Amino acid sequence: MLDISPTFALWHNTSTNEENKLDTPLTLALRRRAWGISRVLISFGAKIPATPYLQSILAAATRDLDYQIMDVLLGHGVSPNEDAALVLIREMVGQFRDQSPGNEGSSSSHRKSLKEIAQAFPRTLVSLKSAGVNMNFQCPSTGMTPLLLAARSIPMAEITVALLEAGADAFHACGEASDSVLTAAVFNNPEPLKHLTAHVSISPKPDHWTRHLCSPTPSDIKDIFCRICNALAEFGRLNSQNTMSQTLLHLAAIWGNTDLVVSLLDHGAHANIPDKDGWFPIHHAGFSRNYRELSDRPKRRHHHDTLWHLLPVNIVQWTSNHHPYRSRETGLRLGDQVICQEIAEKRNNNGNTMLEEALNTDDEIMFSHLLGLVADVNSCINFCRTHHSILHAAVSRANFENVVSLLLSRGADIEAAGNDGWRPLHVAAYRGNVAIVERLITAGASVHVPTRRLDMCHGRLPNPDEKEWNGQPLHLAAMGGHVAVVELLLKHGADVNATTNDFERPTGWYGPTALHIALDRVSLQREKGSTNRLKVASILVENGACVKGVVDQLLVDDIPCFENFEQLWDRLRGYTK
Template sequence: MATLNDSTDEAKTLVEMEQMLSSLREEYRKVQNSLIECEQKYEILQASVDFDELPEKSFVRRLVMNTRELFESEIFSDLTVILDGHEVPCHRYVLAARSDCWNFSAMANMTALNFDNISYNIGYILLKWIYTDEVDHRLDEVMLIELMQVAKRFKLSQLIERCERLLIACVDKKNCIELYKHAYELNAPRLMESAASKIYSFRNEMSPDRFDILPGVLLHELLESKFKYPLHEAILLQRKDAVDLCLADKGPKLCNRLNELMNVHGDCPLALALASRQEATCRTLIDHGADVDAKSRNGDTLLLYFLKKQDYWACEFLLQHAARLDCVDPVGGGNLLHVLAACKAESATDKEILDSLIQRFLSGGISAINSTDSHLNTPLHLSIIHDNMALFNGLMKIQQLDLEILNREGLPALWYALAKNDAEFQYASALVSRGANFNAIRPRSGDTLLNLCVIDGLLEAAIYLIKKGASVDVPNAKGETALYLASSSGLDQLVQILLNSGANPNVQTKENRDTPLHVAIRCIYTHVIDSLLGEKAGSNGCRRVPLLFEIYNSNDDSALSLAISLGFYSVADKLIDFGADVNAKMPDGRSLLLRFISNGTVEGALYLIKKGCCPTAVESNSPAPLFLAIEHGVTSVVSALCQCGADLAAKNANGDSPLWYALCSNHESIADILVEHGADVDCWSTGPNGCMQTMLHRAIDENDERIACYLIKNKCDVNAIRKEGPCGSGHSEAVEKQTPLHMAATWGLLDVVSALIAYGASINAQDSEGKTPLHLAVINQHLAITERLLQSHHIDLNMPDKAGLTPFAWAVQGKADQICVAILKRNPQVALQVDSAGYNVLHNAIKKQDFELFLFLLSVRVDVNVRTQDSERLSPLHIACRVGNDLIIRNLLCAGSRINDTTSSKQTALHIAAQNDKAFVCSILLENKIDATALDNEGNNALHVAVQYGSLECIQTLLTESNINPFLTNSKGYGILHLLVLLFAFMNENYLLCREAIRAGACVGVCNRHFVSIFNYPMSSPKLLFRILDQLDHEPKWAEGDSCSDRHCGRLLCTKCSEHFLPILKYDIPKPVRVCNVCYDVLTSVMLEVAILLSFV
């Protein structure tokens, strides 16, 4: 189609060029006429030039104009011209002025002039020119030539020149040869030159017969003048006469002409003559010395050149004239035999000549027979390739013929014989019978001829080689055998034949390590697969080589895994039926199931499970199939594994269960499947420090609310407590006894707490420290969790821990104001709860002097008169007076604290302030009208207490600011001096005063505020203490309490203080009673003295 378009374009271009040339030719004619007119005017002006007169009025001008007017006029006519029977009036002087043929002497007596053999039209044009000097430029070349002939007859040189100019404008490709001949005859050199130039330009477009009108001499002259190779042109024009004229020169120029080459075609004269079969011309050329072994421009000799063109006549002619046979093809590199191999004979004559040529060329010698061309093909190669049976048979008759020469493609002649793939294998049989190697190997690829036949699909040729005994298991450079290549091409018939011939189906390729079965599966050649799987015996009765299924390629694919990977399940079914193992291990030790799961081949994995692949197989360094399916999120595979009995309680290398692993991998849909198939939602496993814990404990411990909530919603044990490990490990975690709710409250997992409460977790469960989840939420200040716990109707806000602290108390200690508000909003009475010491939150705040907390408690309207739940029964005011914080005391009094409330020992706040030497507190209390005369249960007023504890400033304050009675005695009869005199007298070593004080009933064990008594006051000698104690004659009052007292001195005593027991005879106490170390020394010394006195008695 492209060629047709190109030809159409060229035709259009030629038409356009012809039109352009016609236009240019017409313009040229107009220019010629204009030039002629200008020349005429110029001549007239030249003749009539007179600078004093205008040109229009000159004589010459008037003469020319009058002569024009006389044409065909009877005026002054003195002569009649007869034109083809027509009479035209003329004037002798005008004719005489134009030519000497009509001079006055010749026409003096003539009245009529006959223009015989001249047509009227030509004669009329001639007469018009004579009078007017005008020739119509529109005249065609025939009339112009005839006009020139008439002008030549009458010697009208100016008219001849005028016609020559007009004809030059008419010269073209169609008339140039004719005009050239006429120009030669009319002696018109310029027209002849113009026509010759046109002939040269269009020579290649002109047929030789057009030049037949030219005589040999004129043609020779034309060729010599215009053409570089006149001899070549004469031969091309098939003009023997012109050739002879060209060869007439006997000088050195002739030798050059005989063998020179043309620029365009590169042909010598002899080649041109041979090509057109001008036998006479060829002989003439050879006779004049033309070289029969001349070479063309590309280096071909004439014999080689015409042999390539299959011009057997020319070849025969050259051989008859002794052309050389040892020429070499400069392009193909072969000899005449190589070229001859491609030759065909179309006729009987050509066949006869061709056979003759073959016989002549085969006689060239052994080197020519086995020589190679540029492609290393021998004549034997080419004779087979070009199906030249005559040459092939001729070569096969030569014993020295080498059958194993390989061409550049590495192929012997036998390959091309096989490639014919004909039914009879004439070429191949002939070669094999001569001993050609049918196991030849192609060096480049390593393929045998059998392999090459399979690659090119030459089935019959491959079968031919197998029958001849060709080796079937020779691999090529890639490791591909004929069986592999046949399998990859889908040649099931050939596969069957190869297998029956003993081909090994287990040979692997080098790069991909594929077997024939691999490639057949990959290409979906089911018939080939069936042939490979079949167990038919060969035609020779031999059994096939067994097919192995556990061979893996470079991608670790066996035949079964490859079929499943590609989705060819029907093929996989066949493989399994023939023995392929679905539980086979790959080279890396993994099973096929693990591989398909890890590769995301879901359908393949399901197929294996369906075919009975073991779902519980444990493999080293590989996860179980269930875990791998969970890891890749393959829901359908997980479901199938569960249905086939996968172990849902198995653990992976990290000790994770399948359910935990699925949840950690964010595959809740898979987790649903596991739970649906009975997966344990508790799944006890090893936890921190080796303890045993459920998955819920682990999820909470790892702050994974999503997993924890999932487990809770699926009814795990929400009250499970961690246990010790098998060997007692994890004891510390186990003894904590924390439920999941405790842990979630500790870690601040609000969603988990909500889920636990919603699914029945024990909200008031206590851990080993007695703390409930609310305790831990408060301690860790998780407001949101605290509020969620408080929403439960079953929450116990009054439950203390082992430290006696309720959640509210912990909130107060942590200064968690918002949590305190939330708890009080839930139950305002929690503020009254007491700890193990009997103190509530307000008591402890005052005791610790936490003023901010104290003010907070006041802001929530805590009862400021609630007493401690201990033996002392202190009110908040009593505690404030003991610590001595004036701001707290004043705020308590402002908040409504009762100022005269007493403790269990009937002491008021004033007693406590005096006892602790808080003079400023005493002043505050007295300002607020406390009863200063109030007595405790021993009858002591505040002044007694102040004196007893040495609170000097308080004594001064009481004596100066109150109406207290300084002379009042207590229930023991002690006044303020009794409480002071014994200690001060002892400190001053006044024995007599001490003795009288004891006799008056002073308490021996009394201590001041600094806890100094006569027993611990530093003295140089204990004699004074012993003498005072010796003065005791009856059991004293207990000084410090109601129990555990030294019966001798009245002080509190315990087993840690003394282990001495003695009877006190002076008190009439015969049974041993506990006494202090000092009293023991005193009593034993008295007993010793008595014993000594008794010994004397």
């Protein structure tokens, strides 16, 4: 006979509540979701006692897909909650999320394999249905049903099929979402989508767009999208809007579903219908946080491709007898320049345009695509309180080399100056973007042109008394301790003894020469352990920098900073061999 006393004693002794001490071994096993032990105890005749926890135990068994325990509890008269089916699907969403790449380690001991889910879910659903659970229960706050949630988030066909067989309504739609077919399409969930389209084709509903779907359902996802768009167009719902005034094209753009975007455009979807925020679908593709949160490049690429297909300059490829960007008043095609300006000027809640947002998130591909909205690449954008050209913005990012090349090929003014006199080469030199510095110099940028002043826009304190500060690219490269940029500028003829015309500062931060800036004592003390500034100083001295008076800005406690740079120290003090 099975001896359960040790197990019971263990649980009994670990109970923290006096009420728990009255529990039976079976009750304790059930409350701890030890379903295997519970089944053994039941097989030996253990009885389920009256306890207020049975409904929560049933909910736990449902979430864990243990239909055998469910049947025992249901047979004992325990009633499931009315939202049990929706709660079950939410649990399945969590299980699939935990088993997605990168999340495997978060799985609990109760997580099941996909094969186990496929086998146990239908039987679990049957148990719930037999207990009278509503398969079309709607979440009070969102209107979401079990089938809508599964169509959105669960890629397993068995779950969709089980829900349909249990009576889930494939035609139900909630406010911000669409029906289950369109939901699966928007979220690019191919296997459920195939079964959903087959289901609504076989059992069509009068006065619903799905009655125009043709059967049999094709196997290729692009063909299914085409069938869906055809049916929506025939029913006159291709441009229908939800409670957020978003069309299907908006939703496809939000989630980076490029294939659906292409199909919608090809079948006549309008691309400049505004939602409640005044955003077109292209704005959702450009501003959507979804693509920035994706770590894997393939999905990130889908959002880039989605935006590319929505650009007015790329719409000419469509062969339909309409243009997606047309006047909402007259129905006539809008000029590319008009619609591009309207799209480009839209700002998000942070006050940024899509171009600025792409810059702020270091998204070179998105930035280069968005340049398709810009007719004049020498136009200005509002960037850190001063008006710089787009080229200024691009050279401030180390990974925007291709964007810089694109801008130069489109005639960007390489010597355009901002309000502070900073030109693209000044920005690139200060940022230490050596590859971009080289491209600018190769394209003809002068290494001798000075700025007019320092500015907080470039990450440093402004000139406090607003005096002019005539820093050249070499000064700015030394300011950042950028060894490779300093070497490159000197190679292309930068004046090693050029001055900023600021001879009054005691520390050297403002100059007057690049050597003074490199050996600014405040920076040396703050960056102890970093040798870049000392390397820059050595290179400058080796290339003929005047050392007279430079050590006057240093103090005794700065001397240890020159450890391993004794030769530089000697040169600064005028000692030569």
